[in-house]
Amino acid sequence: xxxxxxxxxxxxxxxxxxxxxxxxxxxxxxxxxxxxxxxxxxxxxxxxxxxxxxxxxxxxxxxxxxxxxxxxxxxxxxxxxxxxxxxxxxxxxxxxxxxxxxxxxxxxxxxxxxxxxxxxxxxxxxxxxxxxxxxxxxxxxxxxxxxxxxxxxxxxxxxxxxxxxxxxxxxxxxxxxxxxxxxxxxxxxxxxxxxxxxxxxxxxxxxxxxxxxxxxxxxxxxxxxxxxxxxxxxxxxxxxxxxxxxxxxxxxxxxxxxxxxxxxxxxxxxxxxxxxxxxxxxxxxxxxxxxxxxxxxxxxxxxxxxxxxxxxxxxxxxxxxxxxxxxxxxxxxxxxxxxxxxxxxxxxxxxxxxxxxxxxxxxxxxxxxxxxxxxxxxxxxxxxxxxxxxxxxxxxxxxxxxxxxxxxxxxxxxxxxxxxxxxxxxxxxxxxxxxxxxxx
Amino acid sequence: xxxxxxxxxxxxxxxxxxxxxxxxxxxxxxxxxxxxxxxxxxxxxxxxxxxxxxxxxxxxxxxxxxxxxxxxxxxxxxxxxxxxxxxxxxxxxxxxxxxxxxxxxxxxxxxxxxxxxxxxxxxxxxxxxxxxxxxxxxxxxxxxxxxxxxxxxxxxxxxxxxxxxxxxxxxxxxxxxxxxxxxxxxxxxxxxxxxxxxxxxxxxxxxxxxxxxxxxxxxxxxxxxxxxxxxxxxxxxxxxxxxxxxxxxxxxxxxxxxxxxxxxxxxxxxxxxxxxxxxxxxxxxxxxxxxxxxxxxxxxxxxxxxxxxxxxxxxxxxxxxxxxxxxxxxxxxxxxxxxxxxxxxxx
Numbered sequence: 001x002x003x004x005x006x007x008x009x010x011x012x013x014x015x016x017x018x019x020x021x022x023x024x025x026x027x028x029x030x031x032x033x034x035x036x037x038x039x040x041x042x043x044x045x046x047x048x049x050x051x052x053x054x055x056x057x058x059x060x061x062x063x064x065x066x067x068x069x070x071x072x073x074x075x076x077x078x079x080x081x082x083x084x085x086x087x088x089x090x091x092x093x094x095x096x097x098x099x100x101x102x103x104x105x106x107x108x109x110x111x112x113x114x115x116x117x118x119x120x121x122x123x124x125x126x127x128x129x130x131x132x133x134x135x136x137x138x139x140x141x142x143x144x145x146x147x148x149x150x151x152x153x154x155x156x157x158x159x160x161x162x163x164x165x166x167x168x169x170x171x172x173x174x175x176x177x178x179x180x181x182x183x184x185x186x187x188x189x190x191x192x193x194x195x196x197x198x199x200x201x202x203x204x205x206x207x208x209x210x211x212x213x214x215x216x217x218x219x220x221x222x223x224x225x226x227x228x229x230x231x232x233x234x235x236x237x238x239x240x241x242x243x244x245x246x247x248x249x250x251x252x253x254x255x256x257x258x259x260x261x262x263x264x265x266x267x268x269x270x271x272x273x274x275x276x277x278x279x280x281x282x283x284x285x286x287x288x289x290x291x292x293x294x295x296x297x298x299x300x301x302x303x304x305x306x307x308x309x310x311x312x313x314x315x316x317x318x319x320x321x322x323x324x325x326x327x328x329x330x331x332x333x334x335x336x337x338x339x340x341x342x343x344x345x346x347x348x349x350x351x352x353x354x355x356x357x358x359x360x361x362x363x364x365x366x367x368x369x370x371x372x373x374x375x376x377x378x379x380x381x382x383x384x385x386x387x388x389x390x391x392x393x394x395x396x397x398x399x400x401x402x403x404x405x406x407x408x409x410x411x412x413x414x415x416x417x418x419x420x421x422x423x424x425x426x427x428x429x430x431x432x433x434x435x436x437x438x439x440x
Numbered sequence: 441x442x443x444x445x446x447x448x449x450x451x452x453x454x455x456x457x458x459x460x461x462x463x464x465x466x467x468x469x470x471x472x473x474x475x476x477x478x479x480x481x482x483x484x485x486x487x488x489x490x491x492x493x494x495x496x497x498x499x500x501x502x503x504x505x506x507x508x509x510x511x512x513x514x515x516x517x518x519x520x521x522x523x524x525x526x527x528x529x530x531x532x533x534x535x536x537x538x539x540x541x542x543x544x545x546x547x548x549x550x551x552x553x554x555x556x557x558x559x560x561x562x563x564x565x566x567x568x569x570x571x572x573x574x575x576x577x578x579x580x581x582x583x584x585x586x587x588x589x590x591x592x593x594x595x596x597x598x599x600x601x602x603x604x605x606x607x608x609x610x611x612x613x614x615x616x617x618x619x620x621x622x623x624x625x626x627x628x629x630x631x632x633x634x635x636x637x638x639x640x641x642x643x644x645x646x647x648x649x650x651x652x653x654x655x656x657x658x659x660x661x662x663x664x665x666x667x668x669x670x671x672x673x674x675x676x677x678x679x680x681x682x683x684x685x686x687x688x689x690x691x692x693x694x695x696x697x698x699x700x701x702x703x704x705x706x707x708x709x710x711x712x713x714x715x716x717x718x719x720x721x722x723x724x725x726x727x728x729x730x731x732x733x734x735x736x737x738x739x740x741x742x743x744x745x746x747x748x749x750x751x752x753x754x755x756x757x758x759x760x761x762x763x764x765x766x767x768x769x770x771x772x773x774x775x776x777x778x779x780x781x782x783x784x785x786x787x
Contacts, residue, residue: 019634308622
C-alpha cells in the first residue's frame, strides 16, 4: 500500500509507470492525499512507513489493525460533450489496510463448530511440541476433568478455566506465527490481530479436541463454545465481509506464492482452498448504472503474487502460470459472468537487482540484494540463484525449498523520496488494470 | 556457499552466493510444446497458401502477357518515333532526353515499390509470428517465448520506429528507457503499442476521417459522375499515400487496396448516374434530391474510410489485439472529437 501511494503521488515526476495509459496520453494531472480531519477511522500511517524505508532502511511495520487513507487522483478527461464543461476530474480512491490474518477467518463462515475444531486441531498438531501447545492441552484437560467429575457443572464464559484456556490457545497461535512458518490457517485470525476487538468477549473461545477429550454435545462447555463460535461468525466474520468488501467493484487478491511454494504442496493446496473461499463470498459480473450505485458486482479481479523480486525475471511467467493454475476453475466461472480477470507476478517495492553470473562457464540469471545478518551488523550483498519455479500444480513437489524465500532483503539502497522512482515490478499494470478505465 | 564471478560491468560487490534449486526441472516431454512453437513460428507465412497457389502455366501467364504487350506497344511507339525523327531530324535529341528521363523515373518508381513491398511483406511476416505466439500462449507453451526473443523484437521495433515521421519516432527513446529487465516479450510489445504506436494510430484515424468527410462533401455537391469517380479515386490514393507515410512507408502497393479504391470510385460515379436517372424520370422534390445527395456523399465517405481502416490494419506495425469497434462508430466518434477539438486548436 505504501508503494502504491508513493507511485501515484510521484506519477507525474519521477515514478516509472509506462503501462498507465493516462500518463502516456499526458492527461495525468497529479495525485494528493486527502485530509482526514473529519474521519472516524484510523489513518493509514503512510508517512511513518515511508520514513522507515527512506531513512531507516526498514520495511514498514506489519499491519495490526484497520486503517484508511483517501487519495485524490486528478486527470484531464478525453474530449467529449461533457469535457467542454468539466475538462478535469478527480477520482477519489479509498484504500483500506487490514491484517491479512483476518482473511483466514473466511472459511469459518461455512463451518460448524465441530468441523472447525477438528480441522484446526488436526492442522496445528504438527506444532504440538511447542510449550504453549502443552499449556493449552493442560487447560483443556482441567476443564475436561471438571466436566467428568460433575455432570451438572455449568461452565460460564467468565470462568477462570475457560479464560485461561482461551489465553493459552491465543498464546499457541502467536508462538506458531513467531516461528515464521508460512502457515495459512491460523484461525481465528482476530486472535493474532484483534484490532479494536482486543479483550472483548467475542474473542473468547477455542477449539475442543473431541478425540482426546470426549464430551457430549449437551455438556455445558461444548454449548458455551458453540455459542461463542456462532457469535464470532455473526459479529466478526460476516461484518468483515460486508464492511470491507461491500460496495467494491474491483478486487485484488494478493498471495505470497514464494513462501507458500517453499512450504510444499500441501500448503499451496490449502492456499487454493482459501482463495476458493474468497471467490465464493462475492458476486462477479458486469454492472449497469443502477447496480453500480446500489450493490455492485466485482467487475475486475486481479490475482497477484507478491515478492516477484525474489525470483529472476525469466521465472515470473512461471509464477503467473502457477497463479493461473491455482484459480483456474474460479477464473473460468467469473469470466463467463463477464468479470475481467488477470494474474500478475508483482513486487510492490523491488528490493533486489537481476545479475548475470557465470556458473561453470554458463551465464545464468541471479537476484542480488542486501541482507543484514544481525541487527547491529552492516548490510552485505548476497546473490541468490532461485532455480526453477513450478509453473503448475502438477509440478509442485511435496516439499520444496525455494531459495531466497527465507532471506529478508533490505529496502532499496539510497532511494530518495521525490528524487528517484521507487523500484517496483508491474505496479503500473496493477494501477492500469484496477483504475485505468475509470479515468477516461 | 560458493563464490562466483560477476559480469565485468557489474559493480556490485557480492560477498555471498547462495545456490538453490527450487521446483523440479522440466521433463523432456513437458518441454516438447515449446519446440513446436519455435518450429511453427519459423515457417514461412504463406505456408498454408502454397497448396492452392497458381499452377506453372498460370504463374507464367501474367508476366509473359505483360512482356509481350510491352514489346508490341513499345515496338509500335518506337516505330512511330523513329519515323517522325527520320522526317524531322531536329526532334531526335529532345525526344531521346525525354525518353531517358521517363525510363529513369519508371525504374526509380519500380525499385521504390519493390523495396516497400519487401518491407511490407516482412512486416506481415512479423505480425503473423506475433499472432502465432499470442495464439499459442497457453500456460505451458509460453513461458520462454523461444519463438521470438526480446532482442529480436527490439531490433524489429528499432527498424520500424526509425522509418516513422520525426514527431513519432521521437517517442522511441522513451519506449526504450521504459523497458525493465523483468518485462516479458508480450509486455515489450504492449509498451511499443502504448508509447510509440498509439500516437501514430490516432493521427491515422484523424487523417482517415478528415479525408473521408472532405470527400463526402465533394461527392454530395458535384453533379457530374466523372467528377465523383475521379475525386473518389484521387482521394483514396491520396489517403493511402498519407497513411503509408504516417507508418513509415514511401508508397503502398497493395493490389487489394488499389482494387478497393477503384471500386469506391466506380460506385461513386455509378451512384451519381443513378441519381440523375431517378430525379429526371420521377421529377422528385428538392428535399428528396438533397437527401439523395447527402446519402451519396456519406456512402462515398464511408467507403473511403473503410479503405483507410483496412490500409491501417495492413500498415500497422502490430496486429490489432483488442476488438475494434465498427467503422461507423469510429467515424462518428472521430467526427465528434474533431468538432469538439476545433475551437481548442483555433485558440
